[in-house]
Amino acid sequence: MQPKATSTVGASRADLSASDLEFVRKLIRDRGGIELDADKGYLVVARLQKVVSALSLGTLDQLLAELRSGRRRDIEEAVLDAMTTNETLFFRDSHxxxxxxxxxxxxxxxxxxxxxxxxxxxxxxxxxxxxxxxxxxxxxxxxxxxxxxxxxxxxxxxxxxxxxxxxxxxxxxxxxxxxxxxxxxxxxxxxxxxxxxxxxxxxxxxxxxxxxxxxxxxxxxxxxxxxxxxxxxxxxxxxxxxxxxxxxxxxxxxxxxxxxxxxxxxxxxxxxxxxxxxxxxxxxx
Ligand SMILES: C[S@@+](CC[C@H](N)C(=O)[O-])C[C@H]1O[C@@H](n2cnc3c(N)ncnc32)[C@H](O)[C@@H]1O
Known part of the structure; x- marks a missing residue:
């Protein structure tokens, strides 16, 4: 059985298989150059769930199916956006x-x-x-x-x-x-x-x-x-x-x-x- 990256969202449990995780990692690497850690599947799931909600896609599986079909550029863009880490602050590092x-x-x-x-x-x-x-x-x-x-x-x-x-x-x-x-x-x-x-x-x-x-x-x-x-x-x-x-x-x-x-x-x-x-x-x- 493939290992799963999991997160709990509301009452339902959302899983990501190893091949799904690899698919998302490759997409993000190819489109944004960003290397997502293979052991941070839980983070990928949490961020994908936000896209599911924002675009009213129903479930994580539906989101993945749309991504794999390559038909919905808007979903790809939203997933790429969601995978960026945007931590910043004013006058960072001061000196x-x-x-x-x-x-x-x-x-x-x-x-x-x-x-x-x-x-x-x-x-x-x-x-x-x-x-x-x-x-x-x-x-x-x-x-x-x-x-x-x-x-x-x-x-x-x-x-x-x-x-x-x-x-x-x-x-x-x-x-x-x-x-x-x-x-x-x-x-x-x-x-x-x-x-x-x-x-x-x-x-x-x-x-x-x-x-x-x-x-x-x-x-x-x-x-x-x-x-x-x-x-x-x-x-x-x-x-x-x-x-x-x-x-x-x-x-x-x-x-x-x-x-x-x-x-x-x-x-x-x-x-x-x-x-x-x-x-x-x-x-x-
Ligand atoms: C941690 S923030 C850094 C913000 C700011 N420079 C600072 O030091 O506080 C990293 C930013 O890099 C952006 N980023 C990641 N990959 C990028 C890419 N391929 N092209 C342009 N920006 C990218 C992310 O969207 C994110 O907003």
Whole structure:
């Protein structure tokens, strides 16, 4: 008998056979480059159940049958979206943001010799990272912000996260994670139980869906790429391919920044590692 990944939903019990789990893992790998752990079947079941409910598909078996038929692109998209892990917070890891303001961005502007800047948040999730950057720009480069010289492109594989990013609406809990109270006051408007970003901030962020495993041709040349806490989901080969494509997009004076716990060690990508105080960035070689 095949081992089953199980979860209990309401009164009914939902199971996923080993071959179903493998089918879903392959689909997610092929479509999003994401490697789902084979021993996290319970997580896959829980996330699939959400799609069953959201699309009123009745049962997990019906969802799997539709997926296997390949007829319903919308279901495939919803499953891919549901399999993404979107954990994020404002000013994540803290130290990169003052270093960006005081050292990295001034260095880029000096090396370029111009006063325009294009930043790409390549796994923006629900928007806390691009809005943190927009605040850094407003606070430290007010003239550039006023004159519309800074463009922040926020992309993510997940359409639901990009929708949230565009909306810029955050719960009390979300704004309590990493956002200093004075910035909440200055850049957000309370609305019911939520806080919504002011237009001055939202207008700096251009949010769109983009799959990092696909073509980057829709993007302009960029000065700074924030590729934080996303490479962990990919195989070494996929990481290399993505990093190579990003290199062709980065201007020679630009930098790539990864998440606080990530590095390019062992990937042989040809980027040069540079430290600005505690913050590590990579220059295209
Ligand atoms: C853990 S979040 C990181 C958010 C933010 N960068 C941070 O550090 O707080 C990872 C994000 O990567 C996105 N992602 C996963 N695979 C992707 C892919 N192939 N292309 C683009 N985004 C992807 C997920 O949808 C998710 O929102």
């Amino acid at each position: 990169p943001f003052p270093t960006l303001a005081e050292k990295i961005i001034p260095q880029i502007l000096a090396d370029k010799g111009t006063d325009d800047l294009t930043i790409w948040c390549a796994a923006a999730s629900s928007g806390q990272e691009p809005y943190s950057l927009a605040i850094v720009i407003q606070e430290n480069f007010a003239r550039l912000a006023r004159e519309g010289k800074v463009r922040i492109i926020a992309t993510d594989l997940s359409p639901s996260m990009i929708e949230r990013c565009r909306e810029g609406r955050y719960s009390r809990f979300e704004v309590s994670r990493g956002l200093p109270p004075e910035y909440l006051e200055r850049y957000f408007v309370p609305d019911g139980n939520d806080y919504v970003v002011k237009d001055s901030l939202r207008s700096m962020v251009d949010a769109r869906t983009l799959n990092l495993t696909g073509s980057l041709a829709s993007l302009p040349r960029v000065d700074l790429v924030m590729l934080r806490n996303v490479l962990i989901y990919f195989s070494a080969q996929t990481k290399k391919e993505i990093l190579n494509r990003i290199r062709t997009l980065l201007r020679p004076e630009g930098y790539l920044m990864l998440g606080g716990a990530e590095s390019l060690v062992g990937l042989d990508t040809g980027y040069e590692r540079i430290s600005f105080d505690r913050t590590v960035v990579y220059r295209p070689g």
